[in-house]
Amino acid sequence: MIGSLVNAAGIVAGGLIGLRWSVPPSARTQHRLRGLLGGATLLFAFHLTWKSLGGSPGRMLGQFLLALLAMMIGRLIGRALRLQRRLNRVGQFARDRLRAGEAGRLALGDSFTATAGLFCLTPLAVLGPLQEGLTGDFRLLLVKTAMEGLAMQTMVRQLGTGALFAALPVFVFQGTLTLGTRALQPWLEAQAMAGILGTTIGLLGTAVALMILEVHKTLRSRPIEMADYLPSLVVAAFLGWLVL
Numbered sequence: 001m002i003g004s005l006v007n008a009a010g011i012v013a014g015g016l017i018g019l020r021w022s023v024p025p026s027a028r029t030q031h032r033l034r035g036l037l038g039g040a041t042l043l044f045a046f047h048l049t050w051k052s053l054g055g056s057p058g059r060m061l062g063q064f065l066l067a068l069l070a071m072m073i074g075r076l077i078g079r080a081l082r083l084q085r086r087l088n089r090v091g092q093f094a095r096d097r098l099r100a101g102e103a104g105r106l107a108l109g110d111s112f113t114a115t116a117g118l119f120c121l122t123p124l125a126v127l128g129p130l131q132e133g134l135t136g137d138f139r140l141l142l143v144k145t146a147m148e149g150l151a152m153q154t155m156v157r158q159l160g161t162g163a164l165f166a167a168l169p170v171f172v173f174q175g176t177l178t179l180g181t182r183a184l185q186p187w188l189e190a191q192a193m194a195g196i197l198g199t200t201i202g203l204l205g206t207a208v209a210l211m212i213l214e215v216h217k218t219l220r221s222r223p224i225e226m227a228d229y230l231p232s233l234v235v236a237a238f239l240g241w242l243v244l
Helices: 002-020 027-052 057-081 083-102 108-120 123-135 139-159 161-190 194-212 215-219 232-243
Strands: none
Touching (some): 002 139, 002 161, 027 139, 027 194, 057 194, 123 139
16 A cells, blocks of 8 residues: 555645645656656556466567456447546546636635546556556556656646545555455465456556657547546456456
C-alpha cells in the first residue's frame, strides 16, 4: 500500500501548494513534465512486461500472444459495457464542476465528488495497485502521484478545499486493490495466472504512456479508449488459468 499512501500524500501536497502559491507552472514547463512522465511510464511498463514473461522462448511468446488476445477480447467486453462512455460522463461532470468553481458557486460535496471521481477512475488507479500487489513495484503509482499533484495545484483553486479530501477515497480504493491482489498473488502464481496478468498490465501501461505523450495528436488519430480495455485484466487471468 506504499504507492497508494504516496499517491494520497501527493494529492494533498499538490493541493496545499496550489492554495499557497497562485501561479501555476507555465505551459512550457507542463509540456516538459508531461514528456518526462510519459517516458517514465513507458520505461516502467516495458520493464514490467519483460519481467512478467518467463520460461522458455516458446512459453514467453505464447504468454505474450495470450496477453494480446486478452486485450482484444477485453476491449470488446468494455465496448459492450460502454465503460469509456461512462467514464467520459464522469469527466464531463468534473468539467462542469470546474466551471461552477470558476463562477464561485460550488458546494464542498461537489468539489470532493468531482476530484475523487477523476482520480479513482483512471487507468493507472487500477494498473498501479495491481502491479504493486503482484510484484511490490509501485512506480506506476509514482507517475500517477506526480500527475495528480500537478493537477491539484490548479484544481484546488477552482474547486475549493473540498478537493483535498479526495485523497481519502483514492487511498482506500487503491489500497484495497493492492491488498487484495497481494493476498491472491500466491494462488495466481500457482494457477499460472500471475505472469500473463503482469504482461497485460505492462502492455496496458504502455498504452497509457502513449496517451500521456499525446502520440494520437501527432498521428492525428483518436485517443486510445483505455477504459474499454480494463476487462482484459480479468480475461488475461482466465486465459492464463485455461491455457498455461
